[in-house]
Amino acid sequence: MSDRFHLPRAWPQRLAEFQIPLPALLRRAGLPETFFRQEKIVATTAQVFALWRAVRDLTPDPAIGLKMGEEPRFELYHPTTVAAVCSQSFRDALQRIARFKQLTCPQHLRVLTTGDEASVEFIYPEAQEPQPDILADLVLSWVLGIARRGTDGRITPLRLELTRPVNHRPLLESHFGCRVRFKAGRDALVFRNRDLDLPFVTHNEELLAAIGAHLEAELQERHAAADIGHQVKRSLKRSLAGRRPTLQQTAREMGTSVRTLQRRLTEAGITFQQVLEDTRRELARHYLTHSTVDLNTVAYFLGYEHANSFFRAFQGWEGIPPGEWRAQHRTKLSQTA
Numbered sequence: 646m647s648d649r650f651h652l653p654r655a656w657p658q659r660l661a662e663f664q665i666p667l668p669a670l671l672r673r674a675g676l677p678e679t680f681f682r683q684e685k686i687v688a689t690t691a692q693v694f695a696l697w698r699a700v701r702d703l704t705p706d707p708a709i710g711l712k713m714g715e716e717p718r719f720e721l722y723h724p725t726t727v728a729a730v731c732s733q734s735f736r737d738a739l740q741r742i743a744r745f746k747q748l749t750c751p752q753h754l755r756v757l758t759t760g761d762e763a764s765v766e767f768i769y770p771e772a773q774e775p776q777p778d779i780l781a782d783l784v785l786s787w788v789l790g791i792a793r794r795g796t797d798g799r800i801t802p803l804r805l806e807l808t809r810p811v812n813h814r815p816l817l818e819s820h821f822g823c824r825v826r827f828k829a830g831r832d833a834l835v836f837r838n839r840d841l842d843l844p845f846v847t848h849n850e851e852l853l854a855a856i857g858a859h860l861e862a863e864l865q866e867r868h869a870a871a872d873i874g875h876q877v878k879r880s881l882k883r884s885l886a887g888r889r890p891t892l893q894q895t896a897r898e899m900g901t902s903v904r905t906l907q908r909r910l911t912e913a914g915i916t917f918q919q920v921l922e923d924t925r926r927e928l929a930r931h932y933l934t935h936s937t938v939d940l941n942t943v944a945y946f947l948g949y950e951h952a953n954s955f956f957r958a959f960q961g962w963e964g965i966p967p968g969e970w971r972a973q974h975r976t977k978l979s980q981t982a
Contacts, residue, residue: 648771652686673699710779714786736841766833781832795845
């Protein structure tokens with residue numbers, strides 16, 4: 646799975662509504678000041694985690710994640726949320742969320758059933774560090790908001806499980822309407838299994854069909870892009886070291902023509918340069934985290950003719966120089982070892 650979160654264009658506005666200054670947020674998160682000016686706001690899991698930690702540091706409100714997870718204005722809902730609210734039941738809504746989350750981020754919604762209980766949690770397969778507490782508050786509050794809206798308030802969790810130490814218990818128990826178990830092994834909401842089948846009063850078959858068809862079409866396009874993108878990425882990983890790869894060389898190594906490869910990339914809505922950058926970024930993070938090779942050698946492995954070109958590219962990806970990034974992540978790894 647590609648480590649790319651596609652953040653909503655309304656995200657900066659939403660942060661501003663909570664009096665969070667964007668320049669200070671980006672500085673604290675270690676991201677470039679142009680981050681929110683991207684045509685499509687794309688971030689890695691590490692960058693998203695850094696943003697939420699920075700939000701936590703910049704506001705004294707302990708309920709900020711809970712508040713941001715709730716959105717009473719239906720017109721601002723993401724299509725995935727609209728599809729969930731229009732579903733037949735809470736279980737149906739969770740299945741749709743799990744499916745359509747693939748469109749926007751490397752984040753999995755996992756529902757585990759044990760006896761009479763069903764737990765809901767979010768997994769970040771690309772994460773190298775624990776999920777920030779504020780993000781856990783937000784996503785679990787978001788899921789509960791969908792359940793409450795869909796059932797007209799008839800659904801209440803059995804408990805909330807959190808990995809963090811005991812903190813703000815009254816606030817959390819009041820918001821979620823259940824007891825909280827701190828120092829747990831996961832961040833999850835636990836429901837009665839039978840409650841997942843409560844019908845949604847907001848079920849709207851016509852709207853669901855329209856939104857669902859759009860999301861399914863986008864999902865098919867994304868899968869097509871992932872397929873050809875992964876094929877090109879595999880080829881690039883075999884051929885990057887010591888040379889600057891070209892579309893022509895990659896097509897030859899994949900056993901196809903330049904014209905055919907270009908057509909398939911175009912149909913998937915991606916470019917060769919995008920796949921090349923994704924590949925370099927992925928490999929750079931791997932080399933810097935899991936090897937001791939010097940930065941000039943990393944640049945060589947990534948197919949850069951000059952180390953300075955790699956330094957500039959990495960600064961654009963992560964917002965900090967590669968040496969500093971390596972030092973930070975080595976420290977985090979040693980702390981969790």
